[in-house]
Amino acid sequence: MRHLIDILDLSVAEIDELITTANDIIDHPEVYREKCRYQKLATLFFEPSTRTRLSFEAAMMELGGNVLGFSEANSSSASKGESVADTVRVVSEYADIIAMRHPKEGAPLVASMHSGVPIINAGDGGHNHPTQTLTDLLTIQREKGGFENLTVGLCGDLKFGRTVHSLIAAMSRYAGVRFVLISPEELKLPSYVKEAYIKSKGIPYEQTTSLEEVMPKLDVLYMTRVQRERFFNEEDYLRLKNSYILTPEKLGLAKPDTIVLHPLPRVNEISTAVDNDPRAAYFRQAKNGKYIRMALILKLLEVR
Ligand code: NCD
Numbered sequence: 001m002r003h004l005i006d007i008l009d010l011s012v013a014e015i016d017e018l019i020t021t022a023n024d025i026i027d028h029p030e031v032y033r034e035k036c037r038y039q040k041l042a043t044l045f046f047e048p049s050t051r052t053r054l055s056f057e058a059a060m061m062e063l064g065g066n067v068l069g070f071s072e073a074n075s076s077s078a079s080k081g082e083s084v085a086d087t088v089r090v091v092s093e094y095a096d097i098i099a100m101r102h103p104k105e106g107a108p109l110v111a112s113m114h115s116g117v118p119i120i121n122a123g124d125g126g127h128n129h130p131t132q133t134l135t136d137l138l139t140i141q142r143e144k145g146g147f148e149n150l151t152v153g154l155c156g157d158l159k160f161g162r163t164v165h166s167l168i169a170a171m172s173r174y175a176g177v178r179f180v181l182i183s184p185e186e187l188k189l190p191s192y193v194k195e196a197y198i199k200s201k202g203i204p205y206e207q208t209t210s211l212e213e214v215m216p217k218l219d220v221l222y223m224t225r226v227q228r229e230r231f232f233n234e235e236d237y238l239r240l241k242n243s244y245i246l247t248p249e250k251l252g253l254a255k256p257d258t259i260v261l262h263p264l265p266r267v268n269e270i271s272t273a274v275d276n277d278p279r280a281a282y283f284r285q286a287k288n289g290k291y292i293r294m295a296l297i298l299k300l301l302e303v304r
Contacts, residue, residue: 001117001118002118002299002300003108003112003115003118003119003120003121003300004118004119004120004121004130004131004296004300005108005109005112005119005121005128005130006121006128006130006166006169007128007130007133007134007166007169007170008169008170009130010130012173012174014299015134015137015170017299018134018138018292018295018296018299019137019138019141019292019295021294021295021298021299022138022288022291022292022294022295023138023142023291025291025294025295026291029062032062032063032294032298033062033063033064034063034064035063035064035298035303036060036063036064036065036297036298036301036303037064037065038065038066039060039063039065039066039096039097039301040060040065040066040067040068040094040095040096040097041056041057041059041060041065041066041067041068041069041095041096041097041098041099041297042067042068042069042091042094042095042097042098042099043056043057043067043068043069043070043071043098043099043100043122044069044070044076044087044088044091044098044099044100044101045069045070045071045072045100045101045122046072046073046076046078046100046101046102046103046107047073047101047102047103047123048071048072049071049101049122049123050264050265051263051264051265051286051289052099052101052122052123052131052132052289053069053071053099053101053122055286055289055290055293056099056120056122056131056293058290059290059291059293059294059297060297062290062294063294063297063298063303065096065297068094068095084102084107084110084111084114085110085111085113085114086114087111088100088111088114088115088119089114089115089116092114092115092116092117093116095117096117096301097117097118097120097297097300097301098111098115098117098118098119098120099119099120099122099131100119100120100121100122101122101123101124102123102124102125103124103125103229104124104125105124105125105126105127106124106125106127107124107125108120108121108122108124109121109124118300118301120296120300123162124162125162125230126159126160126161126162126165126227126230127162127165128162128165128166129162129163129165129166129263130166131289131292131293131296132162132163132166132167132263132289133163133166133167133169133170134292134293134296135263135285135286135288135289135292135293136163136167136170136222136261136263136285137170137292138288138291138292139259139261139281139284139285139288140220140259140261142284142288143259143281143284144219144220144257144259147171147174147177148174148175148176148177149175149176149177150171150174150176150177150178150219150220151177151178151179151180151217151218151219151220152167152171152177152178152179152180152218152219152220152222153179153180153181153182153211153214153215153218153220153221153222154167154168154179154180154181154182154183154189154222154224155182155183155211155221155222155223155224155244155246155269156182156183156187156223156224156225156226156243156244156269157183157187157224157225157226157227157240158181158182158183158187158188158189158190158224159183159186159187159188159189159190160187160227160230160231161224161225161227163222163224163263164189164222164224165189165190165193167222168189168193168197168198169193169196169197172197172198172201172203177203178203178204178205179198179203179204179205179206180205180206180208180214180217180218181194181205181206181207181208182208182209182210182211182214182244183207183209183243184209184240184243185209186236186240187226187240187243188207189207211244211246211250212250212253215250215251215253215254215258216253216254216255218254218255218258219255219257219258219259220258220259220261221246221254221258221259221260221261222261222262223244223246223260223261223262223266223269223270223282224262224263224269225262225265225266225267225269226240226241226243226267226269228241241267241268242268244269245268245269245270245271246260246269246270246271246274247271247273247274248271248273248274248277251274251277251279254279256279257279258279259279259281260274260277260279260280260281260282261281261282261285262282262285263285264282264285264286266282270282
């Protein structure tokens with residue numbers, strides 16, 4: 001039985017295979033309509049979500065399967081003090097596959113040790129978010145044609161942004177990739193991420209506080225929200241939340257074929273005036289999330 005806890009649980013070849021399947025689903029959705037008939041996906045969300053949970057549920061429905069679950073910790077027995085281990089042991093008797101989001105780093109890993117069915121990490125605290133990364137990769141593949149030789153700028157909350165950590169781990173496996181890390185001093189990429197996926201692999205990178213300065217060299221600009229819920233005090237959040245706001249003027253400094261990604265939700269780090277620029281790929285990215293999750297469900301349930 002396979003779980004997806006960390007994006008590196010999947011080999012480069014397996015990611016290629018998932019992208020191929022997702023692209024085939026986009027072209028031939030009718031072929032997939034009954035693939036998961038009588039199977040159930042449980043979404044156990046101990047933390048808020050819109051895209052991740054609903055795209056998982058839509059994905060299972062479009063495969064002909066059913067969904068069950070909860071969307072906040074308060075409506076589950078966690079509020080009575082039940083452990084993740086016990087919740088999962090029970091839910092894996094009701095469902096064939098489980099997607100779990102949790103505010104505690106490592107909770108989905110613990111869940112996988114007690115589950116009788118595949119566990120998918122749908123975001124654990126400020127740690128990882130592998131299915132967002134699959135969404136990002138499908139989008140980069142569709143928009144840029146592949147992953148090699150790309151200069152990837154990551155901007156905003158690189159400290160708490162779990163999508164950033166997983167994307168760097170995934171992109172570090174492709175030849176010729178360079179990273180540009182754009183953040184305020186206080187929200188720099190954690191050193192454990194930088195060490196493991198950038199420095200120890202000898203990948204070229206630069207760190208800056210200025211988005212404008214590096215804009216002309218980026219092939220991909222990955223914008224992120226300042227992660228308010230992970231701050232210890234509101235004052236720091238208020239001070240840092242407007243560090244970067246992408247406007248049409250700033251995007252004017254970018255190459256004609258740069259793409260702008262954002263895992264969403266957006267607060268104000270991308271002006272809505274950017275939305276109509278063809279380089280703004282974030283709503284296409286959100287749409288891709290459903291297709292890559294369909295491919296992932298098929299793979300983990302070993303459906304042919
Ligand atoms: C992200 C997350 O939950 O980490 N959202 C998502 O899954 N698309 C990003 C965020 O909340 O800022």
